Amino acid sequence: MSELSGTERTRHRRLREQGRREREALFEVLRAGFVCHLGVVVDGAPMVVPTVYGFDQDHMYVHGSVASRSMTQDSVVCVTVTHIDGLVLARSVFEHGVNYRSAMVYGVPRRLEGEEKLAALRCLTEHVTPGQWEYARRPNRKELAATTILAISLEEASVKVRQGPPGDDDDPHDVWAGVLPLAQVWRAPVTAPAVAHPAPAHVRERAVEPS
Amino acid sequence: MSELSGTERTRHRRLREQGRREREALFEVLRAGFVCHLGVVVDGAPMVVPTVYGFDQDHMYVHGSVASRSMTQDSVVCVTVTHIDGLVLARSVFEHGVNYRSAMVYGVPRRLEGEEKLAALRCLTEHVTPGQWEYARRPNRKELAATTILAISLEEASVKVRQGPPGDDDDPHDVWAGVLPLAQVWRAPVTAPAVAHPAPAHVRERAVEPS
Numbered sequence: 230m231s232e233l234s235g236t237e238r239t240r241h242r243r244l245r246e247q248g249r250r251e252r253e254a255l256f257e258v259l260r261a262g263f264v265c266h267l268g269v270v271v272d273g274a275p276m277v278v279p280t281v282y283g284f285d286q287d288h289m290y291v292h293g294s295v296a297s298r299s300m301t302q303d304s305v306v307c308v309t310v311t312h313i314d315g316l317v318l319a320r321s322v323f324e325h326g327v328n329y330r331s332a333m334v335y336g337v338p339r340r341l342e343g344e345e346k347l348a349a350l351r352c353l354t355e356h357v358t359p360g361q362w363e364y365a366r367r368p369n370r371k372e373l374a375a376t377t378i379l380a381i382s383l384e385e386a387s388v389k390v391r392q393g394p395p396g397d398d399d400d401p402h403d404v405w406a407g408v409l410p411l412a413q414v415w416r417a418p419v420t421a422p423a424v425a426h427p428a429p430a431h432v433r434e435r436a437v438e439p440s
Numbered sequence: 441m442s443e444l445s446g447t448e449r450t451r452h453r454r455l456r457e458q459g460r461r462e463r464e465a466l467f468e469v470l471r472a473g474f475v476c477h478l479g480v481v482v483d484g485a486p487m488v489v490p491t492v493y494g495f496d497q498d499h500m501y502v503h504g505s506v507a508s509r510s511m512t513q514d515s516v517v518c519v520t521v522t523h524i525d526g527l528v529l530a531r532s533v534f535e536h537g538v539n540y541r542s543a544m545v546y547g548v549p550r551r552l553e554g555e556e557k558l559a560a561l562r563c564l565t566e567h568v569t570p571g572q573w574e575y576a577r578r579p580n581r582k583e584l585a586a587t588t589i590l591a592i593s594l595e596e597a598s599v600k601v602r603q604g605p606p607g608d609d610d611d612p613h614d615v616w617a618g619v620l621p622l623a624q625v626w627r628a629p630v631t632a633p634a635v636a637h638p639a640p641a642h643v644r645e646r647a648v649e650p651s
Contacts, residue, residue, distance in 0.1 A: 266477040268486035275479035275486050277520040309488040313475050322576045323583040365533045366613035372534040394632035402577035405637040408630045416621040421605035426616040
């Protein structure tokens with residue numbers, strides 16, 4: 230199985246048993262969510278902005294207003310995607326933690342134009358809500374011009390996963406220990422005012438899917 | 441009601457109608473979660489790391505290994521907390537978005553020691569799992585020494601909230617539009633192997649609470 234890069238930034242320093250080196254682990258994390266935290270440096274200070282993403286085999290795509298400070302980067306950015314699966318409640322406070330799956334991707338973003346931009350917007354839209362690109366009205370020339378789409382290579386990436394019970398079985402403090410799982414669930418769609426149509430199948434069916 | 445600061449970094453530039461200026465809005469966002477994304481600058485590049493947090497009236501607290509690169513900052517960091525409440529499925533792809541509540545806090549972290557460090561660790565533990573500080577074994581001297589706790593002032597903060605239906609009622613594309621809500625739910629606690637005790641009330645009761 231193909232392996233993730235091991236650059237100075239992405240090699241696992243701490244908690245190495247939580248590090249994953251397979252490329253497929255990266256795709257699993259990316260598939261499981263649609264919001265990332267995009268980190269950029271503005272005037273020497275970090276700025277962390279939540280935003281939606283899409284991805285294909287080689288790139289992540291994020292979008293935003295052409296006016297946004299997080300969209301005008303020509304130096305490296307860090308994109309982090311995190312899923313929280315539960316609280317790890319150990320015998321000792323020290324061993325408390327979180328069950329999670331997380332990916333960090335580093336890259337210099339490339340601003341897309343023309344056909345490439347439209348394809349990336351489609352990829353992003355379809356990742357967030359499959360079926361919606363065909364259903365909703367596609368962007369016109371003016372709307373496309375107001376949107377920035379950045380592509381970030383998946384080449385330099387790091388994945389960490391922690392699952393399972395707390396690890397302090399040998400702690401003498403004799404109390405309950407375990408995991409309190411946390412899940413994300415879709416609820417039934419809420420129709421906007423003055424809409425005469427029923428929710429389409431691709432939206433209704435998502436609401437009943439486990440996620 | 442007391443207002444949040446309006447520094448160059450935290451004034452709302454875009455989507456100003458989503459900006460909130462009240463301090464209470466910040467606390468609402470902080471209360472609703474327990475994982476933040478901590479953004480730091482390492483060798484000129486941004487690094488965004490998910491980590492748990494606690495807070496009081498004046499500070500956020502984050503913790504990590506003393507060896508962690510995200511814990512050795514003496515310049516400004518950015519802490520972002522984001523809750524995703526649903527997908528906003530508009531008539532046009534351009535108006536698609538996310539219902540969310542998000543806070544960004546900027547500050548130069550201060551590394552806590554002694555009594556202050558213990559109090560912050562208690563605050564953090566109790567925020568993540570109320571009742572657990574009294575129940576679990578408290579950190580001993582060695583464990584405390586292996587943990588870094590950073591305090592970040594809540595003075596420079598920005599809050600954005602977007603809720604409600606899509607805004608493109610006037611779009612001629614006549615299809616269903618609305619919101620697909622997303623919720624986080626606690627599941628029943630999973631007891632670790634070889635634990636003879638039942639889950640305590642403060643853990644059991646959390647699992648049935650709506651969150």
